[in-house]
Amino acid sequence: MAEIAIATPATPPVAKTANAIAKAALVMLLALALLYPDQSHLRDKAAGMRAVGYPIVSFAVPLLWWTLWRDRMSFPWLPDLLITITCFTDILGNRMDLYDTIVWFDDWIHFMNTGLLAAAIILLSLPHTSGLGRCVERALAVGATGAIAWELAEYFAFISRTSQRSFVYGDTLGDLALGVSGALVAGILVHRLWRRGLLVAT
Template identity: 35%
Template sequence: MIDNLLRPPRTPAEFVADALRVVGLLGIVVAALVFEPTDAGILAAALPFLLVPRLLGTTAWFDIVSTTVILVAAWSNVIDLYTTLVGWDLIVHFVCTGVLTALTYLALVRAEVVPGRGDPGFRTRIPMTLSPAIGLALSALWEMVEWFGHAVITPTISVGYDDTIGDMAAGGLGALVAGALVASVALERTDTTIAAPARPGR
């Protein structure tokens, strides 16, 4: 995976994906100067996630989608879209949890925990079954972070029973869509090999 991280961009789409990561880095500086320190902290917390698609060797288009969604989710906090735009919270939870679920599944493939699409042991039902569980787990963690932010950092972060259940439901649905995507579309580059679990006699 380090090779993927250090690999220079080779196509216009890969340059765009890396440019978005630079935007994410510069956004921290802008937030620190223009907004509150907590806003800069939110963007800084999102920065490592922008590197995950590159580490995993995803296709350029999915890299662009992933980084864009993560940036939108982080900046929505900074400019208060979650509280000012009705339904935006659910949309972001649906889309962002779906993206993070797909990335998590690819990471599990890299770790040889589950088979990838190119492995003989791969079955469509594997990501379709596992992805909702991953998404709900990520949604629960997301809600814990929101609660911590509300309790410790700023009470302006919206929390509550209805909010939590709605967010987790949206995240679970997004993860289900991500499972279908993982099962049917190649999300890794063709010039990178996701290691498959060893089989006896190979």
């Protein structure tokens, strides 16, 4: 089981504001997606599952902190923001139709969002004195698990019902590789920021 770090990274005020704005915007975009799925470019793309799953994910840290961690650590603003961004960027990308109009956007989202999620879990579950090997190990565990879970969710949500499902195998492998690569980069980056004192304990 992952350890909960006693101290959390110092967070600039802008991260707190960005966190609140991202959460509010996410809820608004999800409501619009349910009301107007065509305008949100989410028809047949599991809008309902996103409307349920994304709030659960983006509000998980506040709930866990309030019920389990508040006596041991200050609120982890930065990890919470990173997790919220992973949900917000996906729903915003669909709303702006970036997945269908920018050929590399889907690849970038798989790389970036898995990396952000891995960074958040590292910040939440490891002390800032952890070595590179431990950071990379945690990042790969989170990245591989998250990437596989996302591909399974995509398959059962809408890929399994499309007539082109026999052609998505290569795309799935590419998404898995990008997700794991993003997590690896995140693990190395968090470790380096810790070593340079740019992410310091409060």
